[in-house]
Amino acid sequence: MRIRVNDITKDFGKTGALRGVSLDIHDGELIALLGPSGSGKTTLLRVIAGLETPSAGKVFFGDADATGVPVQRRRIGFVFQNYALFKHMSVRDNVAYGLRVLPRSQQPSSTEVQKRVQDLLDLVQLPGIGERYPRQLSGGQQQRVALARALAVEPRVLLLDEPFGALDAKVRKDLRHWLRELHDRTGHTTVFVTHDQEEALELADRVAILNGGKLEQIGTPDEVYDSPASPFVMSFVGDTTSIPVEFDGDRLLYEGHAFDVSLTEPYRGGGRLFLRPGDVEIVDAAAGALPGVIVDIRRTTAGHRAHIKLGARDVTIEVALGHSKDIRKGERVGVSILRGRVFAD
Amino acid sequence: MRFKQPSALPGFGLALGYTLFYLGIVVLLPLAALVAEAAGLGLSGIWAVATEPRVLAALRISFGLAFAAALVDCVFGLLIAWVLTRYQFPGRKLLDAAVDLPFALPTAVAGIALATLYAPNGWIGGILAEVGIKVAFTPAGIFIALVFVALPFTVRTVQPLIAEIDRSVEEVSATLGASRLQTIARIIIPMLAPAVLTGFALAFARSVSEYGSVIFIAGNLPYKSEIAPVLIVIKLEEFNYPGATAIAVIMLGLAFVILFAINLIQAWSRRRLGHA
């Protein structure tokens, strides 16, 4: 099911949560809505679901205008961060719920219902727990049951609101892979909200980045990572450090040191150069290289990082160290910038 | 096994001693008298009193009407608790406080007020009289008084639970296609069921033992509108201590059995519905 969001604005009292957001969701894709707290991503998801009515704009399911359609009739599947399982029902009854509230004429027979429930439990790899109650399940199991429940009514689109937010890191990682596999198998159009960039990049076919109620960029994980459209996107998706630079006609300067690039359009003024830790190399302090001093060396889960003070000003960048470098604090080195993105002020 | 865990805090002996002394005089001694008197009667004696026609009638009226009143209070108590918790409207806080009126108002005051209200020439009694309905001096009057008296119990037990309901559960029910009515019937009511049952138990217990609010509106006609507590008072005035005691013991015993049964139902529903 293709979903089109047209110029959606949503206000809560005086606060604007969404401002003129337009988005096109392809049929069968797994798309992430990524952004910090307050960016409006959850609101957008709820507008698509019909749990919120937009103050302005429209939502299209396929070619049909769904803006006025109540949530009960949109045939969506929604999964909450806190699972929202019905505590007074068994797992089986939870999953069957959507089928049991259908109008009499559309309700499948009880044997059919039981079969569907069992198939879904098999699908989410929890075949034996039908008789248990939610409070007897772990967080990861509850979330999978919530997903099974959402899938029972054969939704046109799956909407997940920070589905793994309440789970431990390890469980979260496992469920991420599992969700991707599930999606590849069933092919449902899936929209999920997250504030975890790693999760978005790893899982999604495309990533839509929201900030302050606006859509900053939408693209594949590669596009968003390698070609960020704004400083916000660049720094939000992946680690960055940045240094102030000057545009001087067709040259780019940092403290007088000219980078080995030429600008396509001449420009004069200030800007910022954004660097990822892996985009910078440490070389011998030779004439011509950017001078730097090692300020600190720290350990991360991905190896060592050096904090380097560049030049004369109080500007520090982070550089990922390879295995072969043997550097110490206080050493004077040369800094070679392999890649970066520069944005004019 | 020591009696008390060691503690740095002083004053345990004094506090507990005074407590037990006070309880002993005020509670245990009189209750012992009750038990002794009942024992003096023996089960046969109590049974003899229980099967007196007038006593049977009074017990039936007391328990029957208490049951009905508690039922009505459960329904309206749930409604009132829901409206007070979920909706915003002017005067909500005032009404919330008003729910405690039957709890705070002296029973005699409530009694004469209700009697006057529902008397044939009263505000409501007058209107009903035109339609041929008599309330005062009939079991219906007792029923009204009991509904008044027990309402706070059903409202206050359910209110906290309603406040705690997680809205996302209601939302998810809607996303699965359930109408509002279906969500209420399948999700909300079962979640509130244990609290409603508790409220019923408390309302029932209070209604059975009520005296002051009832005697003015009841008429107290033997076999018709005479409740068990009234019979106890009558027996006492006749210095029929054993008779009065017997009725008291029967009332206590029956109330205990019914409350116990309700507790069992509650425990079962809590387990079955999986609600903590």
Next chain:
Amino acid sequence: MPERNQTPNKTAPSVATESAPARTALIALALAFLALFLILPVVVVFTEAFWKGVGVYLATFEDPDAQAAIRLTLIVAAIAVPLNMIFGVAASWAIAKFEFHGKSLLITLIDLPFSISPVVSGLIYVLLFGAQGYFGPWLKAHNIEIIFALPGIVLATIFVTFPFVARELIPLMQEQGNTDEEAALTLGAGGLRAFFTVTLPNIRWGLLYGVLLCNARAMGEFGAVSVVSGHIRGLTDTMPLHVEILYNEYNFTAAFAMASLLTLLALVTLAAKTLLEMQYGEALARTPRV
């Protein structure tokens, strides 16, 4: 908790609530029920009391029997409430601050009066001290009157009202724990000093709450007192009992005039209770007391 960007879980989205017309209907129904069953009786008390004008209303209280009834009610409350307050504090100190065997039995005993009919509460004292009671002859011989006299009324009132203070203080003190008192002790304070300087300030609003309820019930108790008092006008009539007498004599205005005083007490108690809950909600026990 789910990260609700701008959608706090508690503000009603249109899905998790009833439609507007349904809401209006439900509110109307609830209001109607409350008005009919709860508010109307209170209104009746005051309209009947002032039916014949303020003059007749005030005349009620010039009757010596009425004054005696008011005096008796106040005396009974003045004895019963402080005694119950001390009991409540002592009992909750023992129960909330210490661990010992038989605690739940003790708590059950304290809750007992709530499960007993007021009439039975009076009955047990008659069984004990009545003319044909266990101590009846002994009392007669020593010329001591309990039943049909002040002591009996006080006892019955104490019985039905003693749980109130304890029931409020026990959960409150349990919630507060022992750490404050223990800190005081480590700083050198004696037991009594710790109690007055640390515990008492901590529980003062809960104590006031419990005392308010205890007092309201003590002044308004009818069933239990009715059984032990003998209804001797001018001597053993409390205000509720006097209301009954006046009503049974068809002296409705006077009956409701007396009742209006008691109703005023109830309304003031409710107002004070609500104020306490609003202002000092955190300083009161969190478990609902019904």
